[in-house]
Amino acid sequence: AQKITQTQPGMFVQEKEAVTLDCTYDTSDQSYGLFWYKQPSSGEMIFLIYQGSYDEQNATEGRYSLNFQKARKSANLVISASQLGDSAMYFCAMREGRGNTDKLIFGTGTRLQVFP
Amino acid sequence: ETGVTQTPRHLVMGMTNKKSLKCEQHLGHNAMYWYKQSAKKPLELMFVYNFKEQTENNSVPSRFSPECPNSSHLFLHLHTLQPEDSALYLCASSQDLTLVNSPLHFGNGTRLTVT
Numbered sequence: 001a002q003k004i005t006q007t008q009p010g011m012f013v014q015e016k017e018a019v020t021l022d023c024t025y026d027t028s029d030q031s032y033g034l035f036w037y038k039q040p041s042s043g044e045m046i047f048l049i050y051q052g053s054y055d056e057q058n059a060t061e062g063r064y065s066l067n068f069q070k071a072r073k074s075a076n077l078v079i080s081a082s083q084l085g086d087s088a089m090y091f092c093a094m095r096e097g098r099g100n101t102d103k104l105i106f107g108t109g110t111r112l113q114v115f116p
Numbered sequence: 117e118t119g120v121t122q123t124p125r126h127l128v129m130g131m132t133n134k135k136s137l138k139c140e141q142h143l144g145h146n147a148m149y150w151y152k153q154s155a156k157k158p159l160e161l162m163f164v165y166n167f168k169e170q171t172e173n174n175s176v177p178s179r180f181s182p183e184c185p186n187s188s189h190l191f192l193h194l195h196t197l198q199p200e201d202s203a204l205y206l207c208a209s210s211q212d213l214t215l216v217n218s219p220l221h222f223g224n225g226t227r228l229t230v231t
Contacts, residue, residue, distance in 0.1 A: 004158070033216035043204055045222035052217050091159070095216045102147070102172055102213050104220050106159040 003027065004092050004107035011112050013082045020067070021077040021110045023092030029053075031097030034075040035104070036066065039089040048090075051075055082114045119143065122207050122223035129197065130231055137192040137226045139207030147213040148190040149220065150182060153204040165190060166213040197230045204228070 005024045013019035025034065036048045051059045051066045059066040067076040079086055092107045120141045129135050141148065150162040164172035165184040179201075181193040190207055204227050208220040 031216055035219055037222075043206075043225040043227070045206060045208070045220075047219045047221060050217060050219055095218075097216050102164045102166070103161055104149075104208075105161075108156070108158050 003105045004094055006092055006107035006110050008110045009108075011110055013079075013112065013114055015084060015114055015116050016081055018078060018080045019082055019112065021079070021090050021092075021112065023075045023077065023107060025073050025075060025092070025094050027073075027094065027096050029096045033095045034066070034068070035093040035095070036064070036075075036077045037091045037093060037106075038086075039091060039109070041088070045091070049077070079112075084114050084116065087112060087114045120207060120209055120221055120223035122205075122226050124226055125224060126227045126229075128229045128231060129194070131197060131199070133197075134193070134195040136194065137205055137207075137228075139190040139192075139223055141188055141190075141207075141209040141221070143209055143211075143221060145209035145211050145221070146187055147210045148184060148187070149208040149210075150190065150192055151206040151208065151222075153206055153225070155203075159206070163192075164213070171213065194228075197228075199230050202228055202230045 032053045034051045038046045049061045049064045051068045063080045065078045089109045091109045095104050123138045147166045152160045161174050162176045163182045168184050183191040204225045206225045208222045210218045210220045212218045
């Protein structure tokens with residue numbers, strides 16, 4: 001079964017607008033961590049934001065925020081005030097607890113294109 | 117120099133060649149990883165090392181041979197590869213293997229083409 005599902009292969013957003021990238025996950029663990037990464041065309045995977053399963057507040061890092069809905073098992077990334085430099089692939093990933101913490105499992109990614 | 121550095125950035129090799137990919141991290145992390153990224157597929161975990169000891173081999177063919185001489189360096193030795201092995205190979209490190217909140221920090225990757 002797919003552990004991380006990103007249903008949007010591609011998204012477009014106009015500069016200065018907000019955009020939401022979807023991510024749903026599947027785990028039976030109570031303790032887990034959710035991550036978002038950005039991959040520009042250069043290839044490097046850049047860590048953006050982290051949400052722990054026990055965190056009561058949604059994580060925020062600058063223009064990035066994570067809309068965490070535990071009951072629905074979703075962890076959507078919200079990028080506010082989009083910039084042209086935000087154009088990249090975005091990957092959602094999960095690290096489970098209970099002996100599986102060495103595995104960071106990724107989704108298939110969403111390609112975001114920001115236009116002027 | 118900081119972060120995770122991978123060399124070379126690009127590599128073209130024939131199926132009978134032997135080559136090595138190198139990864140170095142300057143973050144003081146204890147765990148290092150190799151991932152393979154093929155087109156239109158999720159990143160695939162290949163190997164995990166913790167304090168120089170291999171903790172994970174994700175059913176990787178023996179034509180890929182990892183080496184971790186210390187916590188800062190990781191190699192991936194390649195021999196008799198197949199064209200389907202062409203991909204972006206990403207190295208990563210993390211502070212701690214046992215904490216769910218420990219993010220991975222990635223290098224720029226090596227773009228490998230097998231001819």
